[in-house]
Amino acid sequence: MxxxxxxxxxxxxxxxxxxxxxxxxxxxxxxxxxxxxxRILDLHDVKSSFFIEISVVEKLQNLIKAISTKGHEIAxxxxxxxxxxxxxxxxxxxxxxxxxxxxxxxxxxKQPQESLKLLEFNYISNIDNANILFPFKRLKRDTEIxxxxxxxxxxxxxxxxxxxxxxxxxxxxxxxxxxxxxVFETLKNDDFVLIYLNSWQxxxxxxxxxxIPFYRKLNSGKKMEDKLDALLTFINEKELxxxxxxxxxx
Numbered sequence: 001m002x003x004x005x006x007x008x009x010x011x012x013x014x015x016x017x018x019x020x021x022x023x024x025x026x027x028x029x030x031x032x033x034x035x036x037x038x039r040i041l042d043l044h045d046v047k048s049s050f051f052i053e054i055s056v057v058e059k060l061q062n063l064i065k066a067i068s069t070k071g072h073e074i075a076x077x078x079x080x081x082x083x084x085x086x087x088x089x090x091x092x093x094x095x096x097x098x099x100x101x102x103x104x105x106x107x108x109x110k111q112p113q114e115s116l117k118l119l120e121f122n123y124i125s126n127i128d129n130a131n132i133l134f135p136f137k138r139l140k141r142d143t144e145i146x147x148x149x150x151x152x153x154x155x156x157x158x159x160x161x162x163x164x165x166x167x168x169x170x171x172x173x174x175x176x177x178x179x180x181x182x183v184f185e186t187l188k189n190d191d192f193v194l195i196y197l198n199s200w201q202x203x204x205x206x207x208x209x210x211x212i213p214f215y216r217k218l219n220s221g222k223k224m225e226d227k228l229d230a231l232l233t234f235i236n237e238k239e240l241x242x243x244x245x246x247x248x249x250x
Contacts, residue, residue: 001192002183002235002242004048005125006037007077007105007168010056011200013210021208027056031063033202036225038070044232049245051077051105051125051196057089061096068097073244075103075125083111087119102246105196113149123152123249127167127196143190145249152249157194159186166195172219176227180234187240192248197228 010026021029034050041048050067052060054076068074074097078086090101102122116124146153157166159182164170171179186193204221205212219227235242 001248002187002240003192003194003245003248004046004242005051005105005194005196005245006034006048007051007053007196007198008034008056008060009053009077009079009198009200011203011210011212013212016209016211021210027059029203029208030056030199031060033199034063034067036202037199037228038067038072040225040229040232041072042070043229044236046232046235046242047071047073047244048242049073049075049103051075051103052093053077053079054081054085054089055079057093064093065097068099073103073246074099074101075105075245076101078104078106078109078111080109083115083119086111086116090119102250113151113153117150121151123154123245125154125194125245127156128165154194154245154249157186157190157192160189161185166193168196168198168201169216171195171197171227171231172201172224173215176230176234180231183231183234183240184238197224 008030010030015021050072052064052074057064057076064074074093076086076089081089086104093101100120103125104116104121105125105127107127110126113124143155143157145155158164159166162182164174164182174182183193201220202224203210205217206221
């Protein structure tokens with residue numbers, strides 16, 4: 001099973017040459033990036049899970065509704081929010097969607113699992129930092145879903161052959177043919193492959209002069225759209241199964 005997921009987060013990088021991009025403009029960039037992702041998912045009839053960063057939930061209400069209406073899962077991405085902020089966002093989103101929010105994803109700042117259980121989350125999908133050196137570390141960890149404190153803990157996926165993680169950076173830099181083979185071979189060994197991408201990777205950095213490392217600009221924007229399209233084409237051609245996170249876990 002392939003679990004394709006997206007983190008909806010505003011890019012935080014500074015602007016080159018003292019130019020200014022307002023918070024509203026950054027939000028609009030995020031919205032446009034997500035709309036591009038949705039078009040590609042619709043084209044291939046693939047459903048996925050979107051992890052919305054807590055601080056932008058209320059600002060992206062209409063977009064979240066559109067994502068949910070298309071049949072994708074809405075979950076949360078906790079960047080640095082406290083428990084009260086998470087609870088408020090969860091209640092707000094569940095009220096306007098009339099659907100339960102089951103999943104939450106964390107990276108640097110992690111709330112205790114028992115606290116997230118009390119907020120009635122059902123699963124946690126924590127991720128690691130991804131930078132230019134991270135993919136080349138030799139990794140060894142459990143890739144099976146476990147149960148802790150009444151929650152399903154979903155680990156990041158790692159290729160058992162190349163030992164590369166399926167994070168946002170690896171997807172961006174690897175040649176798609178190599179990535180496709182990695183996915184195909186991993187599924188022969190593991191029950192699922194969890195892939196995650198960030199909405200800001202679909203930004204046109206030639207148009208928006210954010211000050212980000214050169215290696216993060218590689219294959220971004222339209223090239224990122226093309227890579228996603230190529231991956232989904234491969235998935236359908238090979239008749240590989242895909243699922244939203246909540247459906248696979250429960």
